Amino acid sequence: MDVSSWPILSVLILLPAAGAVFIFVVLQQNEFLSKLLAFLISVETVVLAVFLFRRFDPADGEMQFVEKMDWIPEFGASYHVGVDGISLFMVMITTVMVTLAMLSSWDQKGRGQALFYGFLLLLEAGLIGIFLAMDLLLFYVFWEVMLIPMYFLIGVWGGANRRYATLKLIIYTMGASLLMLVAILALYFYHHAQVGEYTFDITKLYGTPIPPEVLLPMALAFFVAFAVKSPLFPFHTWLTDAHAEAPVSGAVDITGLLIKTGAYALLRFLLPLFPEFSMSFAPIVVAMALIANLYGAMLAAAQNDLKRLIAYASVSHVGLVILGIFVFNVQGIDGAVFMMVSIALCSGGLFMVVGMIYKRSGTKDISQLGGLWKDMPVLAGFFMFFVVASVGLPGLSNFVGEFLIFVGAFKVSVLYGVVAAFVMVLTAVYLLWMFWRVMLEKAPERATPWRDLSMAETVTLTIPAIIVVVIGVYPKILLDRIEPSALKLLGQVKKETAQMDDLGRWKSLRLVERLKEVKRDKPWR
C-alpha cells in the first residue's frame, strides 16, 4: 500500500470519524462487528501515525504535511492542518492509547457496546483534530466536539454518581471554552482591524497587537479554558470526579482525560498568541503549577479510592508539565512535551491495572484490597512497573521528562527546582504506599483466589510498558524532533515580546484611540 501520496493528516482525522458514523448508522445492533471495526480502525491509525513519524523531518521545526483549503470562506475559516515536533508525539500517543483502550475494554459487558466503541472512535477523531488544527475555528470545533463523546462515555457507562460527574465536566469545560470563543472572536476582529483580512489562521494571527486594556481578559479567557482542560490547580476539581465515575475498564481514563489537550493548547495557542501575557504572568502560573504539583500529591496521599488517587497523581504531574512550559527555556518545553507523552503511558497503565483489579474484586477501595501479590503475581509485577515509572525511576520515561523540567526550572529559579524536586519525593511516598496497601498488606480472607492476568490482558499491559522502557532508555527519538519546534516556539515568543515593546505598543495605542471614537458614537455599550 502506497500511502505516501495520501493527505495523511486528514486520513488520521477522518478515518475514526467515518468509522464512528458507520457504527452509529449501520452497525448499531451488532456489537461484535462494531467492536472489531473500531479496533481495526484504531490499529490502522497507529500504523498511519508510525508512517507519519518515519516521514517526519526531524531537523525542521516548521509545520510539516500541511494541508490547507477553504472551509467557510465567508468567515475566513480554513481547513488547515499540520504537524510539528510538538504535536507529532501527541498524535502518536493518542492513536496508541485509543487502541489500548479498546483492548482493555474488550470483554466489557452490558448493552450498547456498539455505541461505546463508536464514541471512542469519535473521541479519537476529536483528539487528533485538536493536535493537528492550525486554524482557530477548526481547533475550537474539535475542542468542543471532543467533549460530546466524553460526556456520553462517562454518562452512559459510568459509575453510580455519574450524573454529578458529567454535569461538572460539562459545566467546567464548556463554560470555560465558550468564554474562549468570545476571546477568539475578539482576536479575529482585532486582526481584521489591523490587517483588513478576516482569518482564523493562527500563523497569521500570531503577533496580532492587542490593545492593552483588553489583553488581560482575552488572554485570561484562553488561559482559563486551557487550564480547566489541563487541569491546573484551582480548576482541577472536575477531573477527579470524572475519573472516579468513568467506566471501570479504564478505557475512558486513558484516552480522553489523560491526553493533555489543555497543556498542548497552552503551548500551541496561548504562548505565541499572547506572548506578552505569558511572559509577564509566568510567575503566577508557575506558582499555580507548583501548588498543583504539591497539593495534588498531598491529596493523592489521602485518597482511599484507587482511581481518585491516580487522578490526583496526574493533577500533580500536570503541575510539573505546566511548570516546564512556563519557565520559557528549551529544556522546560522539551521536558513538558516528553512528560505529556510519558504521563499518558504511565498513568494509563496504572488505570488499566486498576480496571483489571476492579474486574476481579468489584471494588476500587484500597481498604478492601490487600495481598494481591499472592494471587496475581503478574498483575502485581505490571503494577509495580507502572508505579516506579510514575515515581520517576531512572531508565524509565517519566524520569527523562522530570529531569528536563527540573533543569529548566533550576535555570530560572532555584526555588522552583527545589519545590518540584521535593514533590518528587512525595510522589514516591504516596505511590509506593499505595502499592504496599494494595499488593502487600495482609489480605482479607477470600473464598477463591482471584485469577491472574489473561493472555490478552498481559499483551495490553506489555505494549505501554515496552514504550515506557524504550523512550526512557533512548529519549533521543522524541527529543530530536521536539527540540527544533520548541526552539522555534521560544524564538517566536521572545521575538514577539520584544517587538511589542516598541512598534506594537504604538499600534495598539492607535487602536485604542479608534475604539474610543467608535464608543463615543455609540454610547450604549
Next chain:
Amino acid sequence: MEMTLPFVNLGTIMPQIIVAFFAMAALMVDAFYRNTRYVFAVSILGLALALYAVYMQCGLVIPPEESMVAINSYTVFFNVIFLLVAAVTMFLSLSYADLTGIDGGKYYPLILLATLGMMLLISSRDMLLMFLAIELLSISSYILVASQRDRWMSNEAAIKYMLTGAFASAFLLFGIALVFGATGTMDFMKIKQALSDGPVLFHAQIGLAMMLVGLGFKVAMVPFHMWAPDVYEGAPTPISGFLSAGSKVAVFAFLLRLFADPFAVPHADWIAVLWWISVLSMVVGNVSALLQKSVKRMLAYSSIAHVGYMLMALVILDTRAMEAAVLYMAVYAITGLAAFGCVACLSKGPEERLDIQDYTALAYSHPVQAGVLSVCLLSLAGIPLTAGFIGKFYLFGAAVNAGFVGLAVIGVLNSAVSLYYYMGLMLKMYTAPEGVGEIAVTSPMAGRLVLIVLGLAILILGIYPSPVLGFVKVAVAAIASPVM
C-alpha cells in the same frame, strides 16, 4: 363619476394566491369527499406550486410605490422557509393526526392559511396588510392548537392562546392607530419619511411601543412569554413545531424588517429596552427550561431563550448582525421543527411521551428518532458541526464586532447553562435499558424520512454552511438600509 381601477399585477402575489386557492380547494375536497388523504395531497400540491412561484420571483424587485406587497430576496428567502416548514409539518402530522384523532380535513387547509398569513406578513408594506396577515396567522393557529377536540389540554391551550393573542392584537391595533394618527398614513415608506423628517411625536413613540408589545407577544419574548409553555405543551406536537418554527420566525423576521427596511424605527431609542429584553429572554428561558419535567415545556422555554439570542441582533442591528439573525432564524426553523417532529414521531399510540423519564433508553428501541433528536438538541445547544453552532457563532461574532462584548458573554454563559438540559435529555435517551428494553414500534415511514432529511440538513449546514451564507447575505442586502 369616473372610476379607474388600479392596475393589478397579480404576478407579485402569485405564491400567496396559489396558497389561498389551494387552501380553499382542499376545504372543498374535504366537504365533498371526506378523505383526508386527498386533502393532504391537494395541500402539498399547493405548497409545491407556491414554492415554484416563489422560485420564479428570484431576482425580482418591485419598487415600493407600486405595491402593498414587497418582493425582494429577503421575502423570497423567508417564503421558501415558510413553505418548507408548512410542508414538513404536514408530513410529520400525517401519522400523528390519525393516531390522535385530529380531523385532517380542516387541519391541512388551516396550515395553508397560516402559511399564507406568514407569507403576507413578511412581504407587507402597509400596516393594514400587516395586521390582516397577523390576524390570519393567529386565528388559524388558534384553531390548529385546538384541533385535538377530545383532548382537554389542547382546548385549554387554545383558549389561553386566543385570549393572550387577542390582547396582543389589541395592542398592535392601537399602536397602529396611534402611528396612523401621528403620521397620517398606513404606508411604511411614508411613515418612515414622516418619522425621519421632524422630531418624532410623542404619541408616535407610544404607538411604536405598543406595536412592539403586540409583536413581542407573538414571538413570546420575556415579559410577554407566559402563554408559550402552556400553548406549546397543549398543542398537537407538530403544531407546536409549526408555531415555533413558522409563526415565531415569521413575526421575528417581520420585526427585523420593521427596524431595518421600510419603517426604520428610530433604533437608538430602543437599544436599552431591547438589550434588557434580550438578556431577560435568554436567562428566563434557559433557567425555566432547567426546571421542566415535560419535554414539550422544556422545548417551549428553550424557544423563548432562542428568541433572546435572536434579539441580540436587534440590539446590534448592523449588517453583520442582521445576517446573523436571518441565519439564526433559518437554523432555528429547521431545528425547532425537527425537535418537535421527533417528539411527535415518538408518541406511543394516542399517548405522547411528555415526561423526560419516558425517554429513558429510547435510543435502543427508536434509533432514528433518538438520533435525529440528539442532533437537534446538539444544534439547539450550539455544539460545533451542527447548524446551531454556525448561527450562534455568527451572532456572537456580530456582537463582539459591534462592541457588545457584555451581551456576547451573557449569551455564551446562557449557552453553557442550556447544555445542562439539552444534554440531560440526550443522556436519558442513550442510557442503557435495565432489564428488557422497550420493544421497538415501527413508526410510519414518511415521518421518519422527513426527520432524517432534517437531521442531515442540520449537520450539513453545520459542516459546510457556505452556500446558505451566500443566500443569507443576498437576503439581508435587500433590507439593509444604512441604519447606523
